[in-house]
Amino acid sequence: MRKRNFMLFVTGLLTAVMSVPTFAAVEDTGFSDVFADAWYADAVMYCTENSLMSGTDETAFSPNESMTRAMLATVLYRMDDSPSVTGTDHFTDTEEDAWYSDGVLWASQNGIISGYNNDTFGTEDAVTREQIAAILWRYAGSPETDVKADFSDEEQISSWAKQAVDWAQSSGYMSGTTGNRFNPAVNATRAEVAAVLMRYQAGQNVFPSESDTDAEQNVLVAYFSRWGNTDYGTDVDATTSASIVLNDGQQVGTTELFAEMIQDEVGGDLYLIQSSESYPVDFDDVVDKNHEEQGENFRPELISEVDLSKYDIIFVGYPVWASSVPTPVLSFLESADLSGKKIIPFCTHDGYGAGSSYSEVEQSSQNATVEQGLALEASEVSGAQETIDNWLKGLELNNLESNNHLAEEQTKVYITIGDAVLEGILYDNSMAEQFISQLPQTISMSNYGGREVYGGIDYDITVEGEGQLYFDNGDITYCPTNNTAAIFYAQTDHPNLTMAVYPIGQVTSDLSVFHDLPNRVDVSFEVADEISSKS
CATH class of the missing domain: 2.40.100.20 (Cyclophilin)
Incomplete structure (x- = not known):
């Protein structure tokens, strides 16, 4: 049996003793290469503050550096509480008593990370995005999923990784990039791997089963939808509009349906954000108007107001308009005192993801904690209950009647x-x-x-x-x-x-x-x- 080395690996390792993270605004990360407004800043801060990861030196985290196979094997080994291992591996490129020895042996013995056909493990080889998905999928027990990912570069995903990518995407652990691409062969960075593993650990939690009898009054599911903010007329066709969907024979807004699916799981009140002025029917005109309003820093007047003081958790939903948040949503957020509240964004899009909308929501949610959001393609909302459930399970939400x-x-x-x-x-x-x-x-x-x-x-x-x-x-x-x-x-x-x-x-x-x-x-x-x- 190899002697276990408990020395903290200099590039930083995640362990499983992590609670579900919150995504609060970061003021100073302590690293010269991690800016406070970086998408991964919260994850870096959480991991370093809880001694889960460390920098590559005293001032640098190296978020864009590639994650190697040896690093990942050791991360997962420690996530599994560093169980005792016996024997030796058969790889020709591994060293005795190296910092990764027990992790590589454990990962190979448990079928989580196998070697190459030439009897090498590839300790220093970078891990690609599809490899991350496959390795984490095997670590989780190779679960089945009925939800199929539909990335624009789907044909580039290796056959052995397709099921794992479907699982990782439907569970909310990994998502597409610009142009709805998965980029399966691109090397995964330290920042990306930290975020993926953090989401995975969060996804193993569920809402507390002890519910407050007044829990529903603490939750608000607010949403903005073109349906309810556009004078469509009586002849609108739900089958040709991404903003409208048929639900039990009734026409509803796509984002509205998303909001209702969330409410069904967490309870609380439902609230439609309505602008005093209707938006155009033609979507190109809608985008132009929203860009004009944002360029002028204009915040439209809302038809009604809701007292947010009684809510602790506020879900905020909207359609993504050319990568941006509709300005009525910003009016809703900026007109209230959100101090100490949790803001959880969710959005629908036409295939290009959340764009810059999450950062816009965070900038407009002063003194609030902004949690990890969920973006769904509009055409897939009706069949996305499993994806929504997995996302909700990964959020740290207390006192909800979800069990x-x-x-x-x-x-x-x-x-x-x-x-x-x-x-x-x-x-x-x-x-x-x-x-x-x-x-x-x-x-x-x-x-x-x-x-x-x-x-x-x-x-x-x-x-x-x-x-x-x-x-x-x-x-x-x-x-x-x-x-x-x-x-x-x-x-x-x-x-x-x-x-x-x-x-x-x-x-x-x-x-x-x-x-x-x-x-x-x-x-x-x-x-x-x-x-x-x-x-």
Whole structure:
């Protein structure tokens, strides 16, 4: 076995002990080559402030330097908590006891990064964008996706990377560049890789399951749409306009539909931003008018105002007009006190992405935290629910009613650990019912990693749907890979799971008892009604 080298690699490494980042304005990055308004500045600051990455020297971060295969192997190895490795690799270009030795061995043994046909690993070879997608996809367990990416250079993506690119794009981890190009063979930079891995780590989290009963009043989904701001007339054809879509037989704005899909997931209030003056029907005239308004720094008057003081989280949606934000959206943002609020942009476009709109939103959102946005091509909004869900899961949004498990009919249970008796619920689904059918039962559990207690069960549970590599603190889960039940009690912000779990219930009592448990403990589950009938 090779001796593990814990020295921090000079080019900086990401670890998995990261909470979901927020995208606040940066004043001073501390690096001479990372300007405060750079798209990656927030990610660099987050990683360096949390000792996740370091500069290439005392003053430089080298954001445009290529990421090598050895670097990436070590990053993913440490993201997986640096597990013990034994043996030696068969590559002819790797060195014994190098800083990357354990990472390369682990990555190759687990099928995450393989070598070349000539028995070399290519330690110093740069990693391309399609390779990043494929490697991260394999690290995630090669998940399936029904969403197909549609980049303008789709034919240039290697066949072995296509499924991975589809997954990375639909999950919100990677997106296209100018002209909706993926640029599969272009080398990935340190800044790009940091952003991709940060989004991936954020994507493993879900909204908290403990929801405030007043949570909906804290969320506003505001949007600007041509439908509602343009006098189309009665003969407009939704099949030929990118701004209009048919939803259940009704004509609605494309951005409006996007907003409604968000509201369906997070709750809150819906608000249409309306200019006092209608916009032209012809899109070229719309773009010209918007450019003229922006050139004159003109902010149109809005028909109505909304009191933003009661909202903590504000989603702001709009169509991208020639890479820019419609000026009524800027009127909406600049006319209110946004101090301490979270602003989350979302936009529709005709194939060229968000353009400069995110930076415009940030500049107009004074004293607010601007989160990672989502841009969808207008023609794909109707079928983008999975993409929207994955994006929402990656945002750090507290007190949202996004976990539907707690709205289902539930079975109350008592969980006994030594002298402590905790309360919990099991969900109304077939997997939980199979678990309930075995109650009362006592499971011998191991206290693992300061995050969970888990133990094997002597019966199989038939799974439904797809598992997940994240959890909420308090989740009761089933893992079919090793046929175990578990209770997670900490580290929801950096789950680091390597095997998918299925939530079947939740502990509703205080979780502090778990932190002081021994390495092995018996945990008993019993339906509350059965206990009551015995007493």
